[in-house]
Amino acid sequence: MLKIENLHVSIKGREILKGVNLEVNAGEVHAIMGPNGTGKSTLASVIAGKDGYDVTEGNIIYKGKNLMDLSIEDRAREGIFIGFQYPVEIPGVSIANFMRTALNEIRQYRGLDPLNGAQFLKLMNEKKKVVELTEKLSNRSVNEGFSGGEKKRNEIFQMAMLEPTLSILDETDSGLDIDALRIVANGVNQLKSPDNATIVITHYQRLLDYIVPDVVHVLFDGKIVKTGPKELALELEKRGYDWIKEEYEQRKLS
Amino acid sequence: MKPFDEYSKQLKNYTLQQQPDPYLPVEEYFTCQVANMGSVMLPLLNGWYVHKDSHLTRYENGVVAGSLKAAIQECPELVDAHLNQLAAEDKDDLTASNETQYTDGIFIYVPDNVKVPQPFQIVSLVNSREDLLVQTRNIIHVGRNAELSLIQCDDSSKYGKTFLNIFTGIFLEENARLHYYKTENKEAESLLFHHINVYQKRYSFFLSNAITFNAGYVCNNIHVNLNEPFAEAQLYGLYLVDKTQHCDNRIKVLHNCPDCKSFQLYKGIMDDDAEASFHGHVVVQPDAQRTNAFQTNRNILLTDKAKINTQPFLEIYADDVQCSHGATVGQLDDEALYYLRTRGIGERSARKLLMFAFANEICQHVDIQALKDRLSDMVQRRLDGELTICDQCMMHNADNGHLIFPIDPTKL
Ligand SMILES: Nc1ncnc2c1ncn2[C@@H]1O[C@H](COP(=O)(O)OP(=O)(O)OP(=O)(O)O)[C@@H](O)[C@H]1O
Numbered sequence: 231m232l233k234i235e236n237l238h239v240s241i242k243g244r245e246i247l248k249g250v251n252l253e254v255n256a257g258e259v260h261a262i263m264g265p266n267g268t269g270k271s272t273l274a275s276v277i278a279g280k281d282g283y284d285v286t287e288g289n290i291i292y293k294g295k296n297l298m299d300l301s302i303e304d305r306a307r308e309g310i311f312i313g314f315q316y317p318v319e320i321p322g323v324s325i326a327n328f329m330r331t332a333l334n335e336i337r338q339y340r341g342l343d344p345l346n347g348a349q350f351l352k353l354m355n356e357k358k359k360v361v362e363l364t365e366k367l368s369n370r371s372v373n374e375g376f377s378g379g380e381k382k383r384n385e386i387f388q389m390a391m392l393e394p395t396l397s398i399l400d401e402t403d404s405g406l407d408i409d410a411l412r413i414v415a416n417g418v419n420q421l422k423s424p425d426n427a428t429i430v431i432t433h434y435q436r437l438l439d440y441i442v443p444d445v446v447h448v449l450f451d452g453k454i455v456k457t458g459p460k461e462l463a464l465e466l467e468k469r470g471y472d473w474i475k476e477e478y479e480q481r482k483l484s
Numbered sequence: 485m486k487p488f489d490e491y492s493k494q495l496k497n498y499t500l501q502q503q504p505d506p507y508l509p510v511e512e513y514f515t516c517q518v519a520n521m522g523s524v525m526l527p528l529l530n531g532w533y534v535h536k537d538s539h540l541t542r543y544e545n546g547v548v549a550g551s552l553k554a555a556i557q558e559c560p561e562l563v564d565a566h567l568n569q570l571a572a573e574d575k576d577d578l579t580a581s582n583e584t585q586y587t588d589g590i591f592i593y594v595p596d597n598v599k600v601p602q603p604f605q606i607v608s609l610v611n612s613r614e615d616l617l618v619q620t621r622n623i624i625h626v627g628r629n630a631e632l633s634l635i636q637c638d639d640s641s642k643y644g645k646t647f648l649n650i651f652t653g654i655f656l657e658e659n660a661r662l663h664y665y666k667t668e669n670k671e672a673e674s675l676l677f678h679h680i681n682v683y684q685k686r687y688s689f690f691l692s693n694a695i696t697f698n699a700g701y702v703c704n705n706i707h708v709n710l711n712e713p714f715a716e717a718q719l720y721g722l723y724l725v726d727k728t729q730h731c732d733n734r735i736k737v738l739h740n741c742p743d744c745k746s747f748q749l750y751k752g753i754m755d756d757d758a759e760a761s762f763h764g765h766v767v768v769q770p771d772a773q774r775t776n777a778f779q780t781n782r783n784i785l786l787t788d789k790a791k792i793n794t795q796p797f798l799e800i801y802a803d804d805v806q807c808s809h810g811a812t813v814g815q816l817d818d819e820a821l822y823y824l825r826t827r828g829i830g831e832r833s834a835r836k837l838l839m840f841a842f843a844n845e846i847c848q849h850v851d852i853q854a855l856k857d858r859l860s861d862m863v864q865r866r867l868d869g870e871l872t873i874c875d876q877c878m879m880h881n882a883d884n885g886h887l888i889f890p891i892d893p894t895k896l
């Protein structure tokens with residue numbers, strides 16, 4: 231589904247990603263871990279198509295298409311979803327209006343009829359249950375005045391609404407209390423299917439207790455320096471990143 | 485912004501209508517079709533109060549409303565003091581010409597302790613083949629502990645050029661509350677000056693919310709005098725202008741005594757060659773301690789040729805005050821735009837959503853639900869290019885459709 235080959239990315243002339251290789255297939259869950267500032271969010275942003283990121287080398291192929299040829303919105307319409315580490319507040323745009331516009335533009339792109347008001351409300355009420363949202367969303371602005379945890383929950387609600395093929399969840403666990411973590415992780419698991427794939431970016435094993443990854447990657451110094459089974463996350467939790475760094479330095483030397 | 489005397493020189497090019505039009509059936513011509521407004525209509529045609537028999541209505545609860553000219557005749561004890569107070573004020577050329585030339589206008593008197601249940605709605609229509617000068621004077625009095633919501637629609641129909649020069653005096657007694665909503669739906673050939681003087685006593689509350697949907701030249705002047713402690717004024721404005729339209733908002737708030745509050749939020753979107761200006765002047769007098777005064781003016785320019793001149797200005801002579809002012813001229817929030825697009829929303833729709841959100845903030849400060857919904861809908865359609873003026877007046881339905889100037893969000 232997703233194939234990243236030797237991806238080099240610079241921001242304002244500074245190279246952040248220095249040759250990332252990653253392949254994700256339908257039905258898989260991948261975890262990406264790694265120390266702060268090593269380029270995890272950058273990778274998510276490049277996949278989303280954010281301005282200001284120069285791909286100097288390499289490719290991102292998604293469902294056989296070169297992602298770089300697609301606009302931000304077309305990537306989303308092709309089924310890519312980013313759960314942001316820091317979701318922005320958009321005062322004055324109601325969540326309902328936001329989601330309805332998004333859903334209907336995606337449907338139009340795919341040649342489907344728009345949902346009418348009643349159909350949309352029904353869908354929204356169904357999807358709210360995925361993340362156990364009880365409050366009315368129709369008159370709340372997108373993320374405005376939301377707590378950190380509420381914002382993350384709202385990201386997964388949006389994911390449930392848009393039913394993406396490839397979701398990249400950037401530190402969705404940060405800021406969540408213990409119950410919310412379980413709820414959000416449950417939501418992600420409910421949305422899992424053999425046809426879609428998820429990449430979770432996280433610093434903590436506790437999320438991976440719920441969302442069990444098939445593969446764990448460690449991103450360091452702009453590269454994926456280690457890939458392993460889910461047990462790798464446990465090992466990182468115990469031992470930290472120093473041994474990874476050492477391994478990496480030694481490999482560089484030899 | 486041109487000085488007033490440039491405009492006042494033009495007054496002579498317009499004809500003042502000396503007599504009211506022959507009676508028009510109010511129900512037929514002055515019907516506001518906005519659902520659930522439930523308002524009491526106060527119709528003005530070419531500056532004259534329209535009536536069949538009664539120039540002035542006295543309601544059971546003691547409210548008096550109707551023609552100012554009639555009120556001067558029939559109840560001078562309610563009017564004269566206010567007129568005299570206005571006469572004693574400093575005047576510019578336009579307010580001076582209004583004082584000597586006004587033909588008629590609206591008078592509303594709300595007695596002490598009366599909370600008027602339904603909003604009053606002034607619909608001022610201009611419909612003439614001549615280049616018409618309209619000099620209107622309104623007096624609004626809200627008594628102690630009394631409350632009123634007032635809507636004013638300034639509309640024009642087709643035909644000649646018009647110069648409207650409106651002066652409104654608002655007198656709020658102790659603990660009175662007035663919510664004053666205005667929509668300005670003028671055509672490109674028209675000049676509209678509206679000068680409002682507000683005098684507030686202890687604990688009174690004044691809210692003004694003026695939305696300019698379309699205009700040739702519009703100038704909204706508001707002078708608020710916070711004359712006794714604990715009075716509060718909230719002033720909101722929105723101007724959506726394109727083509728060669730021009731809209732000025734000139735605000736002056738005088739904090740003349742301690743413990744008063746004033747708040748201003750004005751927003752605008754300018755497209756094509758449109759121009760707008762905001763002059764917000766707050767004066768905090770030496771003994772006006774514990775003043776709270778805030779003013780903000782935010783603008784979006786859609787073209788290089790569109791112009792905004794923004795001058796928020798605080799003049800503070802007291803030391804124990806909380807005041808702030810700020811102005812922005814800019815673009816939409818890139819991060820928000822990005823976020824919307826990552827959800828599959830195209831760039832054009834995303835911009836529209838954000839522009840609507842920007843403008844609609846002003847509509848949120850409307851307490852009449854039916855009006856709020858209507859204004860939001862009009863803002864949406866104005867930005868979509870589907871409408872430039874309110875189309876829910878009978879007068880407009882006759883010549884619908886020839887005033888479409890879309891604001892184009894793709895130009896951002
Ligand atoms: N817009 C930007 N402008 C300049 N530098 C940036 C920008 N965005 C990211 N960077 C830099 O790129 C590097 C990688 O940042 P990124 O946010 O991808 O890290 P991360 O792995 O997600 O970290 P964390 O675990 O703290 O979230 C950092 O050094 C950061 O300062």
Ligand SMILES: [Mg+2]
Pocket residue numbers: 270271272315400401
């Ligand atoms: Mg990050």
